[in-house]
Amino acid sequence: MTTLGQEERHTEEKVYRQLRANSLLQEIMLRYMMEGQAASEQGKLAWVTSGFPVEIPVTMGVNVSYPEQYGAIIGSQKVGPEICGFAEELGYSQELCSYARSSIGSVRYPEKSPLDGLPKPQALLACNNICGTVLRWYDAVSQMTGAPVFLFDTPPTEGDQPSHHREYVRQSVLRLIDFLSRTFHTSFSEERLRKVGELSGEAIDLWTRSLKACRNRPSPLNCADRFLAMAPIVALRGTEPAIEFYQALLEEVQERVSQGLGAIRDERIRLLWDDIPPWFTIFRFFNGLAARGVVFPADTYTHAWSGSLAGADLLDSVVSVYSNVYLNKGLEAKVDKMCELIKEYSLDGFIMFSVRSCKRYSLGQLVSKELVMERTGVPGVVIEGDMVDSRLFNDAQIQTRLDALLEMFL
C-alpha cells in the first residue's frame, strides 16, 4: 500500500494530489461493468437513469447499467463528437442532449464505441426527476433494441410536495414492481428492500461525510475528485462494493484533513461549481484552475444523492427521496441550495456551467446567478458549453470569462 508520504513524492510536481482510493474505484467499476455484461447475457439487465429508485430493481435481482455514466466515459475518452455523430446520422438533431445522442450513437455502432458499448438491456427504466428528456431518449433506444420502456413519473414540485403528488408517485412505485415482476419473472420483498435500502443509506452517509469534510480549509477534495468518486453512488447504491469504496475514500479524506493536506497544493480561492462538468476536459479544466490556486470544495451535482430509504413505510420513503431530488424542484430551491453551499463551505464565488444539453439543469442560471450574488454577496460567472460534445465548448471564450471572475479575487 502506498503511504501518503510516498504518494506526496510521486505527485510533487503536480498542482493537485491524487487519491489513493482511485485505484479501488477502478477495480470496483470494472467489476460492475463485467457483472452488467453477465447480467445482460442472462436476460437480467435494465438501463436506468441516474435519479431512478434503483433500490427497487436491485431488490428484485435486476442488474442495472447507467447510460449517463457511459456518456461520461464517452466524453472523458474524447470521442463525444464521433459517437454523437452516429446519432446525428440517424436524424437526431445536434441540438439534443449529448448524453442521449452519444447513447443512441453507441447503440447504433457499439463496435466503434468505448468498451464496445453498454451491454444490451432487457428493459429501460426512466425516471423524469432529473429531466424530461430521458423518456424520449429511452424511447429512441427502445426502438433500436426492442427493450420496453418504463417511465417512473415524478411530477416536479414547488415547495412542499402535495399529497396527491405523493399518492400518484406511490402508484408509480407499485406499477414499477409490477413491470419488473412481469418483465424479469421476479418478485418483490419488502424485507429485501429494507436490506438494500440500508446498504444504500450507508453508502450515502459515507459519501455525504466525505463531501462535508470539504468544509475544511484546505479542502481535501476538488471537483474532479468528486465527479470521479461519485460513480458508485450513482451506479452501485444498495450494494456492498459501494460501501467498501466510500469507507476507503472517507478514511483518506479524513487523513488529509487531519494532516492539513488539500486536494490542491496551494488553495487560495474557494469556488462552487454548478452543473455537470465538461467530461472531455475535466482534468485539464480543473487542474488548470488549481494551478491558479482555485479549488472547488462543493458543487451542486455530486451533492444530489443524499436521501436514504428508511422508516416504517419504505415505499413512502421511495416516494419522498426520489420526488425531492435537486433537479425536480424549482428555481427557488436551486438558489437556496447554492446559497447554502456557499455559506457552509465558506466559498468566495461560483461558476455556473451552462450545459447546452441539459435544459432542466441549466435554463434559469442567468437569473439564479443574479439571485445568488444578491443573497450571498459573492461573485459568479456563467460559462457555456457541453458535457460530452466538445464541438460545443469554446475554450478561449470560457477562459476569458474565467479570467474576468478570477481578477475579482486578486
Added chain:
Amino acid sequence: MGYVYPHAPLEIIMAHGLTPTLVRARPGIAGAFEASLQTFACSYTRNLFSQRANDQMPASSALLFPGNTCDSLLNVGDIWRVRFPDDIIFRLTYPAANQGEAAVHYLADELRSLSQSIEAAFGRPFSEEEFRDAAGLTRQFRSAAQFLYAARVVSPQVLRYSKLAALIHTFLLSPDQKSANEITNASTQVQRALARSRLLDSAKKIQEQLIKRHLTPAALPHGAKSPRIAIAGGMIDPGAIVALFNAAGIPEDALVMDLFSFGFKTVFTPPCEVGRDPFDSVARSILASPLEPTQEGLGVRLAFLKDVVTNLAVDGLIVCEQSFCDPDEFEAPSLEAEASKSGVAVMRLPIDPELSDRERLGVRLQSFLETISPRSGR
C-alpha cells in the same frame, strides 16, 4: 387568463368567470430574452419571453404555465416569476405517464388546486353554472371543428386550411358563443357542400373514426387532387404553416391534415361530461386527448401516424421541428422512419416562430411537393 400549452382546462378557467386565451408565439418579435434565457431554450419559449419583455404580449390577468410537459416550459415559468414579479403565474403539472386512473385522480387534484388558486387570486369562486356553459361551448366548438377536419380529408378544397386554422385560433383566443357559432356556421356550410357532392357520409365516417382513433381506408371521390400532404409537429402555429405555404405559392388544398398540438390534438380532445365531478371530468377529457398531453406512448403515436398515412391516402408527410424543442426533435426521426416504412415521402422542416428562414423553407416545400408522386394503388 393566458395559457401557453394547448391542453389548458378551458372549462375550469371559464367556471371562475375568466376567459382563457391562447398566448401563441408570433413572427416579427424582436429577441429580448438574452439576459434571462440561454439560446438553447426552445424557440417557442424564447418568442413568448421576448413578447413579454417587449411589452408586445396581449394583456391578460394571469398566465398559466404547464409542468412536466417539457423542461423549457417548466423552467421558463420559474424564470418568468422572477423577471416579471407583478405577473400572476399559475402552474398546472400534468402526468407524464399513462398511469390510468391514478393519472386521472392526480390531474383532477391538480385542477382542484388550480381552481383554489384562481379563487384566491381573483376572489372569483368556481361556478357550476358557468362550468356547464363552458362545457357546452367547448363541446360545440370541438364537434364543429372535428367535422371540418374530416371534411378536409375527403375534400380539401371544401374549406381552405387557412380558414380552418383561423376559426380554431379565434376560438382558442376567445372561447365565447360568437366564436363557437362562427365555426359551427362554417361546419353547416361545409356539410351542405359535401351533401351536394355526396361526400357527407364519408366525412362523417372519418370524423367518427378519428374520434375513436381507429381508421379504415377512406372513401375518396374519383379524381381527388394530389399530392395529399399531412403535416406533423408539436406546438407549431398552424398560421405559420399557412404563411409558408402561401409565400411559396403552394396551394392549401395539398394539405389535407395536420397533427399539431394547436390543431388536431386540441380539436379531437373529447369534451368533458357534465353531471359528475367537474375536476374529474376535465381531467378525463384532457387525458383522452389524442397523442398528448402524457409523454409516454411513442408506440401509440407512431401507430396512429401509420393509420393516418395509410388510410387517409397521404402521399407525403412534413415533420416540423421547432428549434431546441426536445419533444419535436426527439420524435422526428421516428415519425420519419414510420412514414417511410409506409411508403410515404417525408420531409423534415426545421422551423421557428419567427420564420427567420422563410425563403429557404419555402423552396424546400416547393421541391418536396414537386418530387412526390401519388401513392400507387390510388
